[in-house]
Each structure stands twice: as C-alpha cells, then as structure tokens.
Amino acid sequence: MSMFRTGILVLTSPLHTLPLRITPVLTSAAQFVEQTLYVHLHPGLNLSSIVPARPVFVPPSHNLSSLITKLYSRAADVCAHLDIRVLLTNVRNQGLSTNPFPTAQILSHTPDVVLTDFSVSDSSQISLVQSCLEKYTMCCYACKPHLKSVLLAPEVEIIGEDMEPQKTELLETYSDVVVGGTFDRLHGAHRTLLTVSCLMTEKRFLIGLSDSALLKNKVLKELIQPYALRMEKLLEFLQDVKPAVRYEIVPLSDPYGPSITYPDLQCIVVSEETRKGGQAVNKKRVENGHPELVIYEIKLIKDAHHSDTEEEKISSSSLRSRLLGTLLAPPKKNPNIPLFPYVIGLTGGSGSGKTSIAKRLEALGAAHIDSDRLGHETYNPGGPTYHKVKEVFGNDILNEDGTINRSLLGKKVFGNKEKLKCLTDIVWPEIAKLSTKKILEAASQGKTVCVLDAAVLLEAGWTDIVHEVWVTIIPDGEAIARIMTRDGVSKENAQKRLDNQWTNEQRVERANVVLCTSWEPEVTQRQVQKAWDLLQERIRNQRNKNLS
Structure with a gap:
C-alpha cells in the first residue's frame, strides 16, 4: 500500500450521517497518509456535481460546529499522529458568492493524494469518479501535478443511512x-x-x-x-x-x-x-x-489514551509528559568517535535526579561513567591536575595529608567567574580524557551503550565525545528542596547553587532526550525504560543501515 505525506479527504456524506462514519473513514485514510490530512467538507456531493469541478458553499451551522468537534475528537482516538486540518474556505453565509474558489487555494503542505467517502455502487464508474474527483480537488486546491485518488467508501461500513436529517440551525457569526x-x-x-x-x-x-x-x-x-x-x-x-x-x-x-x-x-x-x-x-x-x-x-475533548497520572481530557501537559524519554531532536552525526559503544551524555542540574537515572540505565545494561568521580581522580596526588591546581590556587587548599580539599577549593572559585574558568580550564580536559579511556574499556568489555554521567557536560563542551545528550529536569522549587535535604544547606545557598548553573531551558534546548524525576519512582522507571527501548531501536536501525 502506497503512503503519502499529505492528503485531502473530501467528505461527501450528509452532515447528519457523517458523525457515524468519521471513525472508519479516518482509520482508513490513515492507511494512506502519514503526516498531514486536510479535510474538505462537501455534504451531498454527487457525480453530476463533481463533473463541473466547482464546489458550492456550505453554510456555517451548529451541526457543522458539532461535526468539527467530533471529527477532531475521533482523529485524536484513531490517528493522533496525523496533522488534521478542517478547511473552511467553502463555508460561507447565505447570500455570499456561490463560487468561493476563484483560484485554487495554496495550502502550506501540497497534497499528493485525494481520498473520499464517496460511495460508488457501480464498479465500472470508479475510474470516472476518480478522474472527476482529481479535477474537482485540483480546482479547489493547488496540488501536485500527478494527484492520486483513493475511494475509501468500499472499505468503510456505511451506518445510519436511514437517519432523519436534523434541522439545520445557522451558527451566529x-x-x-x-x-x-x-x-x-x-x-x-x-x-x-x-x-x-x-x-x-x-x-x-x-x-x-x-x-x-x-x-x-x-x-x-x-x-x-x-x-x-x-x-x-x-x-x-x-x-x-x-x-x-x-x-x-x-x-x-x-x-x-x-x-x-x-x-x-x-x-x-x-x-x-x-x-x-x-x-x-x-x-x-x-x-x-x-x-x-x-x-x-x-466542549472538552476526552483523551482515550490518557494514563492514570494524566488528565482525562486532551491537554498540552499530558502530551508534553509523553515526550519524556522520546527523541525530541535527531542526534548529530559525529564522525570523530566510533559508532559503538553508543555513548549517552547524561546531564542535569543539582537535585534533578541525574545520578538515579544513570543507575537505572546501568541496571538495563549500560556502562556507567561517573565524571564527578573521575574529577576526584584528577585531583589525587599524582593525578593529572594535582600539581597545576596546587600551583595556581596555593597550598592553603591542601589537607594535612597533602590531598586537595575540594570544599576549600570550591569556596575560592564560587562566585568568581575568572577563578572558576581558570580551574575548569585545568580540570575539564583531563576529565574528558579519562572519560574517553573509560569508554574504550567498556567497549573492550562488550558494552553496547555507555552513559557519561556529567553535570557539566554541556558547559565543558563534552558533546564531541557522546552520540546523544539526555537531560534530566525538575522544577527549581523542587530542586532547591532536594539540595537542602541532601546537603544540609540553607534555601539561600541552594538557590545560589542553581543560579550558578545552566537553566533547565538552556539544557533542554540542546537535548536529544529529556527525562523528569518529579513523580513517583515507578513513573521515572517507565520513562527510562521507554527511552532505553527507543534507543535500542535506533541502534538496531543504525546497525542495519551499516550492513546494507
């Protein structure tokens, strides 16, 4: 079966019967169109009116308003992936021009197929109807030159043919x-x-x-x-x-x-x-x-796909929650690193639950590389940054045993951008080297996926050693409460810590996948599992592509 990016669905059934036919018609249409489906309403259209290839106006009525609501509601149930748009160019008040299409309307997505619920009892007339329907549609809208047509009626159960038409009451405009x-x-x-x-x-x-x-x-x-x-x-x-x-x-x-x-x-x-x-x-x-x-x-539209934690009505917040764990932006190809192991750069602000996400991914089979722990290693006596840090920041940052006191070092650079940059210029490149070494070790152990758990992944520019960026977020208020509980600091200090980090918005802007730990642990686990499953699918597709 051929699939088309954009189509126009010409609905010809009388308005009083359409509500009963919308679901099967949309279900059938979704088998041919994969992105945008325009809907053109012309109730009562028949073969004789198709031949002149010119639609008549449809008056705005309460029935039409009700039909539009039902159509979008049913579409959300059976073909939510489609971008449905009900076209109203030929909906006019009585007394206005009966020729509402002086020229073909240019749509933002050019249709390449026309579908219809038009019923053809005589199979010998199918070709004629298709030809007339194509001319009719191309007269109304700017379509691709070789427009295809599909009659959905033979596959659609016709219901309610004997229903009495309701009295049509014009809608106030x-x-x-x-x-x-x-x-x-x-x-x-x-x-x-x-x-x-x-x-x-x-x-x-x-x-x-x-x-x-x-x-x-x-x-x-x-x-x-x-x-x-x-x-x-x-x-x-x-x-x-x-x-x-x-x-x-x-x-x-x-x-x-x-x-x-x-x-x-x-x-x-x-x-x-x-x-x-x-x-x-x-x-x-x-x-x-x-x-x-x-x-x-x-009227509100009910969401047939809502979970226990989501609203019963269709809402933007529910739909945003379903984006968690999915691929929001395709990863950029990085020819400078091997395809496997596939490296996820996991980052997030203080208190966002980043480390707990990393552990969940580790439980699913990923190698966990903790950049904070690697940072500790660089400070150790004999480590790659020990002497340089001591030289720049002085011996007063040392413990009695000669090790670097990270708390004292942190106080020296906190709130001082120049000193902080001086420190990160020393430490970050060495952590990146150690991370790359750990990735190679994971590869030798047969690991397919590595998770580089790094709070400063984006600030440090480590995106050049990962394939995808995953970001964990929670509201600032919740992050502050977690930091206060975890580290025993005041609300003011917790706020200052957040203020010195990138915002959630800055991280999300650069994210391929976003996760949120605001809800119960089982909700977080479902997000992680979804993200992991979709990642495995991407990896399989990449492998198959390389083999072909």
Whole structure:
C-alpha cells in the first residue's frame, strides 16, 4: 500500500450521517497518509456535481460546529499522529458568492493524494469518479501535478443511512472574534477551538498567545516550544483553515491581554474549563467601558489514551509528559568517535535526579561513567591536575595529608567567574580524557551503550565525545528542596547553587532526550525504560543501515 505525506479527504456524506462514519473513514485514510490530512467538507456531493469541478458553499451551522468537534475528537482516538486540518474556505453565509474558489487555494503542505467517502455502487464508474474527483480537488486546491485518488467508501461500513436529517440551525457569526491560550504543539482540543472560532469569524480573528510570564507554572514548561515557533505553527494552521480572515497574534503576558482593551471585539471562544475566564474578561470590559463579549463555549475533548497520572481530557501537559524519554531532536552525526559503544551524555542540574537515572540505565545494561568521580581522580596526588591546581590556587587548599580539599577549593572559585574558568580550564580536559579511556574499556568489555554521567557536560563542551545528550529536569522549587535535604544547606545557598548553573531551558534546548524525576519512582522507571527501548531501536536501525 502506497503512503503519502499529505492528503485531502473530501467528505461527501450528509452532515447528519457523517458523525457515524468519521471513525472508519479516518482509520482508513490513515492507511494512506502519514503526516498531514486536510479535510474538505462537501455534504451531498454527487457525480453530476463533481463533473463541473466547482464546489458550492456550505453554510456555517451548529451541526457543522458539532461535526468539527467530533471529527477532531475521533482523529485524536484513531490517528493522533496525523496533522488534521478542517478547511473552511467553502463555508460561507447565505447570500455570499456561490463560487468561493476563484483560484485554487495554496495550502502550506501540497497534497499528493485525494481520498473520499464517496460511495460508488457501480464498479465500472470508479475510474470516472476518480478522474472527476482529481479535477474537482485540483480546482479547489493547488496540488501536485500527478494527484492520486483513493475511494475509501468500499472499505468503510456505511451506518445510519436511514437517519432523519436534523434541522439545520445557522451558527451566529461575528466580525471580530478573540481567543487566548498557549497553543503548544497543536492538538485536537486546540484545533477544535481554533477551527470553530474561524467558522464564527467574518473579518478579524485575534489570538492572545501566552508568553513567558504565563508559562512559569505550566507542567514541564521547559518542553513548551518557543513563542516564535508556536506563533509560526499557529498562523500556518489558521491560514490553511480559512485564508480570507485577518489574523492578529499578540503576546499574552497576563490572563486578559487585548480582550479587555479592544472595543470592537464581539465574541470570545472558550472551553468548558475556561468559561470563568471569559466571564472575568466581560467584567473587566464593563469596567473599561466596553460592551460585553458573546461567550461561545467549546466542549472538552476526552483523551482515550490518557494514563492514570494524566488528565482525562486532551491537554498540552499530558502530551508534553509523553515526550519524556522520546527523541525530541535527531542526534548529530559525529564522525570523530566510533559508532559503538553508543555513548549517552547524561546531564542535569543539582537535585534533578541525574545520578538515579544513570543507575537505572546501568541496571538495563549500560556502562556507567561517573565524571564527578573521575574529577576526584584528577585531583589525587599524582593525578593529572594535582600539581597545576596546587600551583595556581596555593597550598592553603591542601589537607594535612597533602590531598586537595575540594570544599576549600570550591569556596575560592564560587562566585568568581575568572577563578572558576581558570580551574575548569585545568580540570575539564583531563576529565574528558579519562572519560574517553573509560569508554574504550567498556567497549573492550562488550558494552553496547555507555552513559557519561556529567553535570557539566554541556558547559565543558563534552558533546564531541557522546552520540546523544539526555537531560534530566525538575522544577527549581523542587530542586532547591532536594539540595537542602541532601546537603544540609540553607534555601539561600541552594538557590545560589542553581543560579550558578545552566537553566533547565538552556539544557533542554540542546537535548536529544529529556527525562523528569518529579513523580513517583515507578513513573521515572517507565520513562527510562521507554527511552532505553527507543534507543535500542535506533541502534538496531543504525546497525542495519551499516550492513546494507
């Protein structure tokens, strides 16, 4: 079966029967498309209307709003890997042009296959229908020259054919609509909110996009995509869905943003859980002398795949938690180190649980190389840094037996960037040499994977001796509490220690895999196991590639 990157699904069934057919149709469509699936709604489309190759408008209705919600909800259940986008260019109010496609709409991802639920009773007509469907689609959208077509109907169970059509009630539309949110990695709930908002918008759609100040208390905030990237993805989605609308995306630094200051706004679209926020907006608008907004509420979408530790609804925090242990960024090829043993550079801030992660990986079969222990070795009398450190920092850092007192040495360099750099310039290159030696020893012992456990992996530039960077994170508040308990220091000292390290965000930005030890040990173990299993799969694929 051929797979295509991008496809358009033309849904032709009447609106009152589509909800019963969405699941099998999407399941079937997912067998042909692997990345982006656009959905074009044309209920009642038949062979005679395909031949002119020109769609008619579909009026915005409550039925259509409900269908959009069901479609994104079912998609989250059966083909969550697909980027689904319901297109609204041909959704128009009565009285507007019945020719909504004067030119073919250019989509952000060019489709190379058109699929449909169109039912063909006479098999001799299949080729004709396919040909007409291809012309119809290419008239509506800019597609690849050799567009393929697939009729899904023969594989789909047709249900509810005798259902009575419901009375279609037009949806109220507004000149200016507003929503707010983080919109991190658009999921089904986001897409529902945005698409229904587009359905209701006639001219301007204002989106308040949460900025850094509103992200501080988000779960796994380090995994939230940068503002610029979220804005880019959001705008791409919206312009695909309804290009005729004017979109304004503004940073949201407080819960209200422009919703309480723009007098021309008419409607705010909220979810069930943010309705109180909409009411708070109206209270502020009245205080500011502006008219209240119509509050339109979108139902929450249940997450069929949620675990015991996740919310029942589709949420960004749950989806971010599922990213833990997965490959967030492909590793860069490093021709200067052998492919095996495969070296994981594991790093994280104080109290992040990095060492416990390393021990879990060791239990799964990895060789554990502790860079902190190697650092101790370099300081030992006769070690590679002993005389140089003593020469630079003086004999007052020595114990009575002549060994270096690391606590005294630490006090000399703490808070002094120049002295700290002087020390690290001496010590870090030697730790890297010892680490490389340990990696070679692990190779001689037949180890496939090594874990270089190094708090300063990124600061020291040791990424040139590892294949992947894995980062452990926890919220700063929790890290401070752990440091205080573990080391018996004050909260102020624990905070200073964190302030002198890289932030979680800086580390995550350079990470291939991220892990978090904020929850129960069994949750951490599941993350580590997932990361290990996916790593073994990458290693097998690399080996097979080398053999072929």
